[in-house]
Amino acid sequence: MHPFSYRQASDEQSALSGVSGQPGAAYLAGGTTLIDLMKLDVQKPSQLIDITPLPWTKITELPGGGVSIGAMVRNSDLAHSEIIMTRYPVLSEALLSGASPQLRKMATTGGNLLQRTRCYYFRDITTPCNKREPGSGCSAMDGYNRIHAILGTSKHCIATHPSDMCVALTALDATIVTRGAKGERRIPINEFYFTPGDHPERENVLEPGELITAVELPAMPFTGRSHYRKVRDRASYAFALSSAAVALDIQGGVIKDARIAMGGVGTKPWRALDAEKALIGKTAGPDAYKAAAEAALHGAKTHKDNAFKVELAKRTVIRALTMAAQKTA
Amino acid sequence: MEHGAAATACPSDPALAPGSLAPDFRLSHPRNASLSLSDLRGQPVVLAFYPPGWDPSRGEQIAQYNKILTQLPNLHAELMDFSVDGDWYDLRFAREQMRLPFLANPSPQPEIAQLYGAEGREALFVIDADGVIQWSYRAPVGVPPKTEDLVEALRLIAPQPKEETAAPKAPRMALTRRDFIAATLAMAFALTLGAHAAQAEPEAARMGATPMAPAMGVSGGDTMPITLTVNDAAHDLQIDPRATVLDALRERIGMTGSKKGCDHGQCGACTVLVDGRRVLSCLSLAVAQQGKKITTIEGLAQGETLHPMQQAFLTNDGYQRGYCTPGQIMSAVGLLTEPVGPEDADVRENMSGNLCRCGAYPNIVAAIQDVRKANTNASV
Incomplete structure (x- = not known):
């Protein structure tokens, strides 16, 4: 060090x-x-x-029904918060599927947003990596890329975003509140992360020194019917090969609204807007879920070792939607 | 880099210059037949002379070796394990199936250091398969060992991994696991913390530990005065900000109950409680814990009375080797105050941060469930 x-x-x-x-x-x-x-x-x-002494450790209800989560709220506290468990179960489930109890006691909401990829080559300073050393090349492209991304990749980087929490936050349309030299900024999570493009080293819109102070969840009446499904190499304590955070608004058997985000497959927490559109107005059931899964993986680009992720991600989405639909809103 | 000048720091003694035959010597070890350097002909050998306290079988140093090896892309080798034979370390590398005899710290026989002009200083000699010195380096007395020099030495032997696959000619006696652990525990000093030998803790000295070895490859930053509260006792330390809680506990305070497994937050062997919450001490900086209460495995028992979780591990035989046990117990104690469902499956999921190769998992679950049931009954 x-x-x-x-x-x-x-x-x-x-x-x-x-x-x-x-x-x-x-x-x-x-x-x-x-x-x-x-x-x-x-x-x-x-x-x-x-920054651990900073007092952003509260989860508070916002006027209008949303919730504000202080950046220093630990992952375990957030996961077990009553308001999160009842109103946004997908977030609680995502948090509890991530890391280990010890790590969840340490990790913060703000820090989790800035978690770095688990790409082996990024973590190994002896190998080229465009994210770690811009311009040095991507070792994963022709290397062992079983865990790597199939959505949002570029010719310079195929590293996966590792977080579970952020997938749920993406499905929930979270807003990231920051404080920097220019004052406060409010950034929708779907505009917070960059896909790698030509600059894999730039992962998000934060300016140097800008600090995340809170994450806000909007009021969303149907997020009680939400679910996080994670598929990994072992039963617990492993990063996602594929995951899905979903929420469904079902009225009279018909899907009125939906949220779908995927983890383990994208270079950032991956919102599947087309898949959501494919669901709206359809009768809740296997056919609609399958069509949504197809839409979610449209345009997926695979590499030598990760082609399996396309089918795995589809099944993950279908399973997550099926499970969410079984919940009472 | 400084070690670019290392070659010029080679011995002036012509008998030790590169190209000359390495002076032979015989190592005698009480548990083993004596062994000569010349017995190792046929494979390269590294002679390493380090100040006392340096031991390549220590976890930190294994990690350091791997770091060094990653800087040698041609080698494509990862250090797998050591066997220790008297004063020889046999380093085994993955992939290349390479073995490298490594003589380190032959201080019990000062005549060897004398023979190589290495008394009281760091010195490295790379000797090829024919017994000829290929490269050597002797640091001035008092200069701490540097990783770079070892890199240089290994770089020299890296391009010929094929030659090194030859089986050692000398008979090897594997050290038993117990001996290995004892040897490891006996060396109580972290590489990462070692930059300040003069500040070795008096507690550590009382425990019979050798003075802290100088760090390799770290040009120590400024240290900071901190107070760590461990098991209700305050410890004033002057500490490098890089020191983790785990290193501070083990290497400075002398509490070796918390174990270093992976040192990267993946195994849970280092689990301690901070303000009652179970956390990983290997990913926590010591300087960031001021004003917090750290509880380690040493702080669970009340005098001679074990903590109920310790007792339950005993009763249920919740361990095999025992290296993961302190982390398992601390994690289990932390679990008791968390919202965890009643089933065995809930316990398994909530103990998933403690990984081991041992077969104790079922008994650990049983131990934890015993304590939880007793607590439930007691509070009813």
């Missing part, structure tokens, strides 16, 4: 001034990604600003 200096932020202002204009400075929250990557020399910040 490279040497760094460490400082605790006492408040938001001292956090922002600690990182803004300081190339090499980074925020430290739960540390479950950052410390790991620092041990691997993938990330080498020269200064860490510890």
Whole structure:
């Protein structure tokens, strides 16, 4: 690990001034990604600003029925929050399917949004990686790419976004609230992440030093009927090969509205808008779900070892929709 | 880089210059037949002289080796394991099936260091299959070992992995697992923490540990004064910000109950409680824990009375080797205060962050369920 200096932020202002204009400075929250990557020399910040003392630890109801989640709320606390379990079960389920109990106790809401890919080559500093070292090449393209993405890829990067939480947040149309040199910003999650394109090193719209303060969930009357389905190599404690976060508004057997996002298959948490459209107005049931799954994987581009993900992702979507429909709204 | 000048730091003694025959010596070890350097002809050998306290069988140093090896793309080798034979370490690498005898720290026989002009300093000699010195490096006395020098040494032998597949000529006696663990535990100093030998903790000294070895490859940053509260006792430490809670516990405070398994948050062997919540000490920085209460496996028992979870692990035989056990127990204690369903399946899911190769899982689940049932009965 490279040497760094460490400082605790006492408040938001001292956090922002600690990182803004300081190339090499980074925020430290739960540390479950950052410390790991620092041990691997993938990330080498020269200064860490510890933001864990900041008071963004509350989950509060917003006027109008939405919910605001402080950036420092730990994943385990969020997953077990009563309001999340009842109103947004898909988020609770996604969180509990991720990582391990210990890691969930550490990881924060803001930090999870910025989780880095598990691409083996990104994590291995001896191999070329455009995300880690722009222009060096992509080792996964012709390497072992079983875990890699089939949606949103470019010729420069096929790394998968690893988070479960973010898939649920994407289905729920979350808004990410940030604070930076230019004041507060409110960013819809679907505009927060970049696909790799020509710049895999740029993963999101955050400016240097900009800090996530909260995540807001809009009021959505049907999200009680939502579900997260995750498929992985072992029964627990593994990253998704494929996952789906879905919510269904079913009235009189007919789908009025739907939300579908996928994990494990995209270079960012993947919202499947076409699949949602395919569901609306259809009778809830296998035919509609199958059509939605086909639409969700339309345009998928596979590589040597990950072609299986197309069918797996379709089945994951179908299963998630089936399970969600069985819930009472 | 500094080690570019390493070659010029080679011994001035012409008998030790590259191209000359490596002086032979005999190693005697109480548990083993004596072995000469010349017995190892037919394969390359690395002679490494390090200050006391350096031990390549330590987890940190294994990790360090792997880091070094990743810098040698031609080698395509990953260090798999060690066998230890007296003063020799046999490093085994994956893929190439390569074995590399590695003489480290022959301090019990100072005449060997003398023979190679390496008393009290770091020195490395790469000796080829014919017993000829190919490369050597001797650091000035008092200069800490540097990873780069080892990289340089391994780089030299990397391009000829085929030659190294030859079986060692010398008979090897494998160290038993118990010996290995004992040897590992005896060496109580982390590579990553070692930059400040002079500040070795008095507690550590009382425990009979050797002074902290200088770090390899780290140009230590500034240290910080912190107070860690562990099992209700305050520990004042001057610590490198890079130190994890796990390293601080094991290497500075002398509490080796928390184990280092993967050191990357994937196995749970390092689980401790921070303010009552189970977390991974290998991914937690020590400097970030001030004002928090850390509970380790050492802090569970009340005097001679075991914590109910410890007792339940004993009663249910919830361990095999035992290396994962402190992490399993701490995780299980943390679980008791969490919303976890009543079934065995719920326990399994909520213990999934503690991985081991052992066969103790069913008994661990039974132990945890015993404690949970007793708690339920007690609170009814």
